[in-house]
Amino acid sequence: MNARATVELKSADELEARLREIGAARYHNLHPFHKLLHGGKLSRGQIKAWALNRYYYQASIPVKDAVVLSRFRDRALRREWIHRIEDHDGREGAEGGIERWLKLTDFLGLDRRYVESTEGILPATRFAVDAYVNFVRERSPLEAVASSLTELFAPGIHRERIEGLLANYDFFTDDVLAYFRKRLDQAPRDAGFALQFVRENARNPEEREAVCAALSFKADVLWVQLDALQHAYVEGHVPPGAYVPEE
Amino acid sequence: MNARATVELKSADELEARLREIGAARYHNLHPFHKLLHGGKLSRGQIKAWALNRYYYQASIPVKDAVVLSRFRDRALRREWIHRIEDHDGREGAEGGIERWLKLTDFLGLDRRYVESTEGILPATRFAVDAYVNFVRERSPLEAVASSLTELFAPGIHRERIEGLLANYDFFTDDVLAYFRKRLDQAPRDAGFALQFVRENARNPEEREAVCAALSFKADVLWVQLDALQHAYVEGHVPPGAYVPEE
Numbered sequence: 001m002n003a004r005a006t007v008e009l010k011s012a013d014e015l016e017a018r019l020r021e022i023g024a025a026r027y028h029n030l031h032p033f034h035k036l037l038h039g040g041k042l043s044r045g046q047i048k049a050w051a052l053n054r055y056y057y058q059a060s061i062p063v064k065d066a067v068v069l070s071r072f073r074d075r076a077l078r079r080e081w082i083h084r085i086e087d088h089d090g091r092e093g094a095e096g097g098i099e100r101w102l103k104l105t106d107f108l109g110l111d112r113r114y115v116e117s118t119e120g121i122l123p124a125t126r127f128a129v130d131a132y133v134n135f136v137r138e139r140s141p142l143e144a145v146a147s148s149l150t151e152l153f154a155p156g157i158h159r160e161r162i163e164g165l166l167a168n169y170d171f172f173t174d175d176v177l178a179y180f181r182k183r184l185d186q187a188p189r190d191a192g193f194a195l196q197f198v199r200e201n202a203r204n205p206e207e208r209e210a211v212c213a214a215l216s217f218k219a220d221v222l223w224v225q226l227d228a229l230q231h232a233y234v235e236g237h238v239p240p241g242a243y244v245p246e247e
Numbered sequence: 248m249n250a251r252a253t254v255e256l257k258s259a260d261e262l263e264a265r266l267r268e269i270g271a272a273r274y275h276n277l278h279p280f281h282k283l284l285h286g287g288k289l290s291r292g293q294i295k296a297w298a299l300n301r302y303y304y305q306a307s308i309p310v311k312d313a314v315v316l317s318r319f320r321d322r323a324l325r326r327e328w329i330h331r332i333e334d335h336d337g338r339e340g341a342e343g344g345i346e347r348w349l350k351l352t353d354f355l356g357l358d359r360r361y362v363e364s365t366e367g368i369l370p371a372t373r374f375a376v377d378a379y380v381n382f383v384r385e386r387s388p389l390e391a392v393a394s395s396l397t398e399l400f401a402p403g404i405h406r407e408r409i410e411g412l413l414a415n416y417d418f419f420t421d422d423v424l425a426y427f428r429k430r431l432d433q434a435p436r437d438a439g440f441a442l443q444f445v446r447e448n449a450r451n452p453e454e455r456e457a458v459c460a461a462l463s464f465k466a467d468v469l470w471v472q473l474d475a476l477q478h479a480y481v482e483g484h485v486p487p488g489a490y491v492p493e494e
C-alpha cells in the first residue's frame with residue numbers, strides 16, 4: 001500500500017539511487033494532465049486554467065525559499081540559497097520567473113489583476129502550495145532542502161513542454177515559453193547543489209529516509225495540483241467559486 | 248467568477264443571512280460524492296476509502312481546537328471551547344468521536360494501525376485538513392471561530408447519512424453509525440455558540456466579510472476532500488502511494 005523504502009539506506013549513493021527511483025515513479029511528468037497538455041489535447045480555456053493555477057505555485061516559490069533561508073544558521077548556506085529568490089522575483093535589470101509566468105498568462109488572455117489576485121484558483125491548488133510553504137517552516141533544514149529535489153527531474157519535463165506546446169498548438173510562440181527555457185539552466189544548477197547537500201548532510205539511515213520522504217511529499221504537492229486541474233477542467237467538476245473558462 | 252458578497256454587511260442579521268446563503272450554496276452536502284454515498288451507489292471498497300480519509304479529518308479536529316483555544320486570551324472563552332477537544336478525544340469513562348470513527352473503520356474491515364498511521368490517505372486530504380489547522384493558527388481568533396460555522400449545516404447531512412446508509416446498504420447497522428448520531432446533539436450546540444460569537448464580535452463590514460470568507464474557506468476544505476475521493480475512487484485515478492481498495 002505504500003511505496004516507501006523498507007530497506008535501510010546505508011550510504012549517500014544508496015540515498016541518491018533511491019531519490020532517482022522516487023522521481024521515476026512519482027514525478028508529475030507521469031500525470032495524465034501533462035500528457036494532454038503536451039500532446040495538444042487541451043482547449044485554450046483548459047490551458048488558461050492550468051496557467052492561472054500554476055501562477056499561485058510560481059508566486060509562492062520565493063516565499064517558500066525565504067522561509068528556507070530563515071532556517072539556515074550558516075551564512076555560507078544562506079549566501080548560496082538567496083539567488084533562488086531573485087531567480088523568481090527578479091531584480092533591477094533582470095526579469096524573474098514570476099514576470100515570465102505573467103507574460104504567459106497575459107498572452108493567453110487572462111487579466112493580470114485577476115491572475116495576481118489568485119481568487120479564481122482551485123482550493124486544492126492553494127492547499128497543496130501552502131502545504132509546501134508550511135513543510136519547509138516545520139521540518140528540519142535538511143528536509144526543507146530535500147523537498148526542492150524535484151528539480152532533478154524538471155529539465156526533462158520543461159524540454160517536453162516547450163517541444164509539445166510549440167508542435168501541437170498553433171497559437172504558442174517561442175518567446176512566450178521563456179519561463180521554461182530559463183529553467184533549463186537554473187533547475188540543474190539548483191538541483192545539483194541540493195543533491196550534494198543531502199548527500200553530505202543526511203548522515204544516517206533515519207535522516208536519509210527523511211530526505212526521501214521530503215521528496216515524496218513534494219512529488220505529492222505537484223501531483224495534487226494536476227489531479228485537481230484534471231478533475232475540474234477535464235472531467236468537468238469545477239468547484240464553487242473557481243475560474244470557469246469561456247473558451 | 249467569484250461568489251463573494253459585493254454588498255456591505257451592515258448588521259449581525261445581514262451577516263447571519265449571508266452565512267446561511269454560503270452554506271446553502273457551498274456546503275458539501277451538495278457534492279456528488281455524498282449523493283453517491285447516501286444513495287447506495289458506492290462499493291464497500293469506496294466506502295472504506297472515504298472512512299479512511301475522513302479519519303484524518305476527525306483526528307485533526309481536536310488539534311485544530313487546541314490551536315483555537317491557544318488563540319483566546321479570554322479565560323471564559325477557553326472554558327466554553329474546551330469541551331470540543333474532549334468531544335473528540337474522549338475522557339475517562341466517556342468515549343470520544345475519534346473512537347467512534349475507529350469503530351466505523353474497524354467495522355468496515357480496515358486495520359486500525361493502518362488507519363491511525365494515516366499513511367494511505369490521499370495527499371489532497373492531508374493538505375486540505377492541514378490547511379484548516381494552519382488557518383486557525385494564522386488568522387484572527389474571530390476568523391478561527393467563524394471557520395467552525397459549517398456545523399450550522401451539519402445536522403441535515405448527518406441525518407441524511409444515517410438514513411441513507413441504513414436504507415441503501417445491507418451491511419450497515421445502527422450502532423456503527425453512533426458517530427453521526429452523537430453529532431446530531433453536539434453540532435447544533437457548538438454552532439449556536441459560534442454563530443452568537445461572530446454576530447457579537449464582527450463589529451464592522453470588514454470583519455463581517457472576514458467571517459464570511461472564513462466560512463467559505465472551511466466549505467472549500469470539506470469540498471476538496473470529496474473532490475479528491477471522487478477523482479481517486481469513483482473516476483479511478485488513485486495517486487501514487489494511496490490506499491487501493493481490494494473490494
